[in-house]
Amino acid sequence: MQKKTFHHGIHPPEHKHFTETKKLEPLPAPDKVFIPLHQHFGAPAKPLVKKGDEVLLGQKIGKSPVLFSASVHSSVSGKVLSVDGYAHPLGKPVTTVTVSNDGEDRLAPETQGHENPFSLSAEDIRARVKEAGIVGLGGAAFPAAVKLNPPKDKAVDTVIINGCECEPMLTADHRIMLEYPDDVIQGAELVRIATGAQRIIVGIEDNKLDVYKQLRQRDYAFPVEISLLKTKYPQGAEKNLIAALLKREVPRGGLPFDVGVVVQNVGTAKAVWDAVAHGKPLYERALTVSGSGIAEPKNLMVRIGTPFQAVIDHCGGLKEQSNLVVMGGPMMGLTQWTTQVPVIKGTSGILVWSEEKPAREYNCIGCARCVGHCPMGLVPTQLMKFIKYDALADAESAGILDCVECGSCQYSCPARIPLVHWLRLGKNKIISEKRKKSA
Amino acid sequence: MNLLMMFVAAIFVQNYVLYYFLGICPFLGVSKKIDSAVSMGMAVTFVMTITAVVSWMINHWILIPYKLDYLQIVAFILVIASLVQLVEMFIRKISPPLYQALGIYLPLITTNCAIMGLALLASLKNFSFLETVIYGTGSGLGFTLAIVLMAGIREQLDLADVPEPLKGAGIALIVAGIMALAFTGFSGMIN
Amino acid sequence: MSTKSLSAEYLKGLWDENPVFRQLLGMCPVLAVTNAVINGIAMGLAASFVLILSSVVVASIKKLIPTQVRIASYIVVIATFVTVADRFMAAYFPPISKALGPYIPLIVVNCIILGRQEAFSSRNSVGRSFIDALGMSTGFVLALLVLSSIREILGAGTFLGMQVMGSWFKPWIIMILPAGAFITLGILLGIALLVEQKTRERRAS
């Protein structure tokens, strides 16, 4: 069996055994949900409800004002307690709709499915996806409707369904593929119809052989290719996945559209199917709760807006001395300062563990491991020095804006230099300076 | 072969900067960025080659026949001053950014001892015309090599934690010293 | 126009505006001829001779020179004095002249000398220019003396040719070679900056 993969990258310990075999179980909706109006890449949604309003499950409570945005829906039925700033996993408080749950899950009337989704036009599929507020569920939370709408001059020939789940510890995508294979594949077909592509490729890493075998054995009514990939991080990063599967390179600063590809995460594919076939907006998602700080690691279906604390309590609570709470995977996840933050559309996992005092940082000794591992072909240590000594122009010409912050460099750095933090700092400084200049 | 050897020797073995200590001012002053170092090196190489030619002609056609060799210093410096001024005007015309980058060092090529040194050494060593030209170009390239390498190192040292008092000229001189050590490897290769 | 007192005019050349350690000018001879103290002193005196006389001449004829050709004129003045110095050395001190090789004629392109004409003599009175040139010369000679002493003592174990280190001492040949010159001067510059920093801090506190 030929296993495909990309150049460079790393293979950190997977730690997936905690939850690999745990079935996805639904988490009961909590008494109160906190639904931020900004859970996606792009502009925040505008509130449609006010304090005291009654809302139904799946009712739209935030409307996307522009193209690059996504609508937000209520994940319970009940009464709006407030529309105000509230803690958010991305750090800064965000306008949040707090709804008290009446426990009845009364469905909003607009959640209507379609009997034969495959007969829908591309236009209709896009409209339904947009209406359902679907964003990329891999973590970046890019509005899915935008991805389904390739520019006129760029023909899309391939839809890639990203089943890599290359982040260690996370297993939610694995479980989705195992438990809802039809939903995923049918969702992929809808994506294919919407983008006008000819074929679907599902990329699966070889640490999920059970999924691979299961999907290989099925018959498909449309052109689906199941492709096995060598387990490596960051295979799930769009550009690397395209390189691994198709040997095509997305040009610098470009999008997968430029090489005729659309990439969707398996969870997103399922959400597309749910939205189009069942009229279900994106008000819950699958996530992995794991790490040595969690008493009973699990895979859960969680309503958007559920506080982390409620999720963790369901998994037996925090172990004592846990001092690190991460939203997302261990390679790219964000640390949280409080467990009061709500689950959002981009929450692929909640990881908790404890850590000792960090090891001492040394000067860069030029071992070049970061260079050897960078999946984008950058020279992270050089970039770090440019940022450290304020040579932003040099950093830019050396390609810092191509950095995807995957963390491969920092993972492999024997001097324990916080390379990603430096690079993020540099990218942000350069981008904000550019913005200032163009303004 | 002899000419080739001479050429190589002028670049590596008897490098103007690292062996004769000529042209230290621009070597320290214009070696902060690789780009300007390359331009400076090119300008110097150009001026050196022409100086070699013109000074040879003046020396062999005017000064020596008329036994005026005590006028060497004055005559050479005149040649150099005029040439440099020409080059300066030229660069200013064709590339203002380059002119800005080389800044005050362009006029300083006049007082760049490498160029005066070339004229004097070439006459001291009694080179033939062709030898003088080769020697001039080689020496210029040797200077360029030294200054470009130095600029590369200094760009890297800008990103290093060099002790405060040594920053700038201090560390540059120490680097030059170690470079001179490394270049001793070539000694004895060409006599 | 300088308005310093005359003694300050002289003293600034010794440290505050020392041509070698503070202004990094005239490095080529500083590096090239300091392998022995005698060479250093000879070079220092020759350069001082040229500097002082050129300064006086330039200061006295400054009004006659049109600005466009001033540099060229200075150079001619300097070149004349250098030729005199060169011939003089060759005639009376042939061994030293031989040891210094082309570096005596090269005084003509020494940045210190041209620099002082441009920065000082062309704007100040003859007397002031003389004092300034004297100060700069002293500073230059001092710098040469320091460097050549270090290099000769470590490199040969001698000072002005006299044995100063005991017989146990193994001379560091590197010190009389180019590499030693660069490294020693680099370290001296570092020390000079450090001293400068400390005095500034002390003055500030």
Add this chain to the structure above:
Amino acid sequence: MDVLLPILTMAVLGFLFSVGLAVAYQKLKVEEDPRMVAVSESLPQANCGACGYSGCRAFAEKVIKGDAPANGCPVGGSETAARIADILGVEAGEMVRRVARLHCRGDREAAKNRGRYLGLTTCYASHLVGGNKQCSYGCLGFGDCVRVCLFDALHMDENGLPVVNEDNCTACGMCVDACPRNLFELHPIDQNVLVYCRSLDRGPAAKKACKNACIACGICSRACPEGIEIKDNLAIIRDYKKIEPEQIPALEKCPTDSIGRFHKSDEG
């Protein structure tokens, strides 16, 4: 003959070279505005970019073209402005001296930390991971502003807040740009009433994170309705000129000390 020959030689050589140079000078002439030199010389040469151009030389070019005002260099102040105006023969325009001021009182005592921050010790870096303090709007305390100040006008006090030395401040705006949370603003030096908070959190949340946070209670806006308003859970000085001196003691009744005179000792 012995004397004539050298003189002749040098004369001929000198003549040839000067002719060559003169011709070249005509062919390769580049005009430079003499005012350029004059303006450049009167600028402070700090190349700080406070004027909005990339350094003193760029500013000088713009001024001469008339694209920038003569008083466009905040660092040089009115003296430089007058000199430039003199060179260009225009009116300098009135310059009120401005200084940078920090809109936060969340020092180490007042503002609570979020947790143990382990990243790079700069404000910007900390801001990227959400900051080290519970307040998402306040000073992070790593002194990015102090590091960019070219004029030695900022230092961190013992409680981890930057302090502006107004004598040295030139209103160049480097600190304004450096602060990832935009806590600095340039104010006329005589404006002494400020709101020392930028938190948009609701009162209880803001108070919990920092005891000097504005809780939008409205005491100040009631004391001075024309000059101060409450917007997005925060008091804002809408128009400083409308704050009458006799109103100041009333608005200084602020329960969290988040609005008031710049120097408490100022009277009236």
Add this chain to the structure above:
Amino acid sequence: MTDTGFLLRSSPHLKARDSVPKIMYAVVISLMPAMAASFYFFRLKALAVYLICLAGCLATEAVFLRVRKKPMSSLWDGSAVITALLLAMTLPPDLSWDIVLIGSVIAIALGKQVFGGLGNNIFNPALVGRAFLQVAFPVAMTTWSPPATLVIDTVTYATPLGNLKFQGALAQGTLTPLSDLFWGNTGGCLGETSSLALLLGAAFLLFRKTIDWRIPAGAILALGAFTGIFWLTSPQEYASPLFHFLAGGFILGAFFMAPDMVTSPITPTGAWIYASGIGLMVGLIRLFGGFPEGVMFSILFMNTFVPIINRYTRPRILGQRRGT
């Protein structure tokens, strides 16, 4: 900051196990066989040189760390130890102790600390020390004694390369046999006599991926090609590539000094350029230069190119069109 609450930091939150001290001590371990060989061939003389170097390097490092207010723990990160050992290995066994001490102080002070300490140096510190001594004390540095395993009654003794260059060993048929070079039964610097011991250590480093394999490979290929061409055209005049590979400090240089992480290029293309430059220059100096051995100068010379090589051999960024 206080010690309460959750940890806040940027991703990633996982870390590979390797660390700077581990890498450094791996190099130290890899030098053990060669050290053992030098004890065997030169007995106590070798031990003295090693100890003086260690003392000199560590003391100098400690002084700089103290003056520059850096954490004292850096003293034990292993880098100064490596410098000391490598310097010792490049010295003649009979060198007097004061010269050894000068060398070790220079190595750390001028080779490393003036640039800002670990990771910032441009040149290999041990080689800076060694080159300084070579130029400062040329006589002492070229006075060799035979290994204790050889019974020869001569005061002066030439290294295999010196023999080749100055005594016409090839023409007289007195060229040191390859087996002696391999086992180490020859004179020379402390650490370079036994090729076998060095190769053992090198194998360990390559296996552990501590050094970039491209650098020794490039150097060997370039030296082999250069000396090979001359050997093939005129074997009675020039020694074989294998001789050049085993003789002198080439193995020590190619496997332990040239791949020094700090002073070698960080890009793969750069590593090839750098390594072949070293190989070529070693060949040039050995065949046509004034010195019998050129490894040290070659590495120092190529060190000066590293910043420029790093700058102009950046890898292609994913999605970057070729030539842009």
